[in-house]
Amino acid sequence: MNRDYWMYKASRFFELYIDDVRTFIRVAEANCVNKGNESIYCPCSLCKNFKTFNFTGNIEDHLLQNGFVPNYTCWSRHEETLLDCGTSSSNINIHNSTYNNDSYVDEDDHHSNDPNDNFNEMFDDMETNMDDVEQEKLQRVFEEVETPLYSCSKFMKLDVVCRLINLKLKNGWTDKSFTSLLKVLHDILMEDNVLPISTYQAKKLMCPMGLEVERIHACPNNCMLYEKEFENKHNCVFCGASRYTQKKYSDEVDDALLCWHSEERVTDGKLRHVADSPQWRNIDEKYPEFGKEMRNIRFGLSSDTINPFGNISSRHSTWLVLLCVYNLPPWLYMKRKYIMMSLLIQGPRQPGNDIDVYLSPLIDDLKTLWSSGVDVYDAYKKQHFQLRAMIFCTISDFPAYGNLSGYKTKGKKACPVCEDQTSSIWLTNSKKIVYKGH
Known part of the structure; x- marks a missing residue:
């Protein structure tokens, strides 16, 4: 018998409707046993396959009183496929059957029963053929629909979100402002509320059935796609264009900036670059293996404290540790683009003499760069080499100098150069020490 007839057009008091409902109950029970479930979804017009019951008698009563949910001729929520939808669950002939005035077929929706309109069947079939993971995600959506925002609330969680x-x-x-709103609402509502407290959680709740995205590279000249046998190609097989975007340099010397101090620097005895200093030459003489490789890096370490909130009266202090590369030309090595922030030590107070504790990760890396070095590929010369590095000098104000070096920069002998010969005077009235000879 056509399900569309006995489920929606025949009277619910008709004997065959009752028999077919019991047939449906047996199908649902068998599926429940096969799946190892403890409850069965109720497909009545009120429950709409959202509520479950452990006792099938409740489902039978609902179907006899309320009828089926509209357009549920394929019992996909009860593990039926489209192959079973066209067959009847009963072979009893029907004569002089009456129509139920409480039929749930809407007059405005009569076109939905058109045999050429298979949208609902397609959706049911898609739902049936989901894998276990997707079924679990869909099940969680059904659960969220029935989950109240908090105990005794008339609003449901998913509806509110x-x-x-x-x-x-x-x-x-913005996502940030929306997250702040969710946190405020979460605190205002009752303690047992289940409102998400972040934009990420809210979006994840609404979109659990995400589609996978596969990115496929294409030739910039639209010749081909890098897929199948061309998946691992680096150039277009038709026009030869590169698969990757190449950086366009504004100056040819940019490719060999680490070698500028050796190859491009003017050496006329004048002090134009730190490489002209005696300290640079002394290091090359003391460590010839280090000085032989012109690409070995000489860092300048700069450290100071800042107030990130811009409030002069605030006592919050954040400590920056920066590294500049002295291999570069003098017009570049102090540019922000070429300065590396190696450490950011967050306040609320400056570390003072305990800064060595926070510097330990940087010190470990510098030890590695000085002793064994790291294997690096030089894209300009197209060769691998062992890169080494050292701290050439430090840049800091006088208090920071004391923290970094461990030297006492206060008191009568505060000068790290003069030491015992420091010229200092104690001012009795202001109770300060001044250094008139410096």
Whole structure:
């Protein structure tokens, strides 16, 4: 018998409707046993396959009283496929059957029963053919639909999140502001509320059935796609264009900046670069293996404290440790683009003489770079080499100098150069020490 007839057009008081409902109950029970489930979804017009019951008698009563949910001729929520939808669950002939005035077939929706309109069957079939992971995700969506926002709440969790997301999109709220709103609402509501506290959680709740995205590279001249047998190619087989975007240098010397101090620097006895200093030459003489490789890096370590909040009265202090590369030309090595922030020591107070504790990760890396070095590929010369590095000098104010070096920069002998010969005077009235000879 056509299910569309006995499920929606025949009277629910008709004997064959009752028999077919019991047949459906047997199918649902068998599926429940096969799946090892403890409960069965109720497909009545009120429960709409959202509620489950352990006792099939409740489902039978619902179907006799309320009828089936519209357009559920394929019992996909009860593990039936489209192959079983066209067959009847009963072979009893029907004569002089009456129509139920409480039929759930909407007059405005009569076209949905058109045999050429298979949208609902397609959706049911898709739902049936999901794997276990997707079925679990879909099940969680059904659970969220029935989960109240908090105990005794008339609002459901998913409904509230959808409304809030809609407001976010309409008013152009940022993710940060929306997260702040969710946290405030979470604190205002009852303690057992289940409202998400971040934008990420809210979006994940609404979009659990995400589609996988596969990126396929294409030739910049639209000749081919890098897939199948061309998946590992680096150039287009038709026009030869590179698969990757290449950086365009504004100056040819940019390719060999680490060698500028040796190859491009003017050596006329004048002090134009730190490489002209006696200290640079002394290091080359003391460590000839290090000085022989012109690409070995000589760092300048600069350290100071800043107040990131811009409030002069604030006592919060953040300590920066920066590294500049003295191999570069003098017009570049102090540019922000070429300065590396190696450490950021967050306050609220400056580390003072205990800064060595926070410097230990940087010291370990510098030891490695000085002793054994690291294997590096030189893209300009197209060769591998062992890169080594050292701290050439430090840049800091006087208090920071004391913290970094461990030298006492306060008191009568504060000068690290003069030491015992430091010229200092104690001012009795202001109770300060001044250094008039410096």
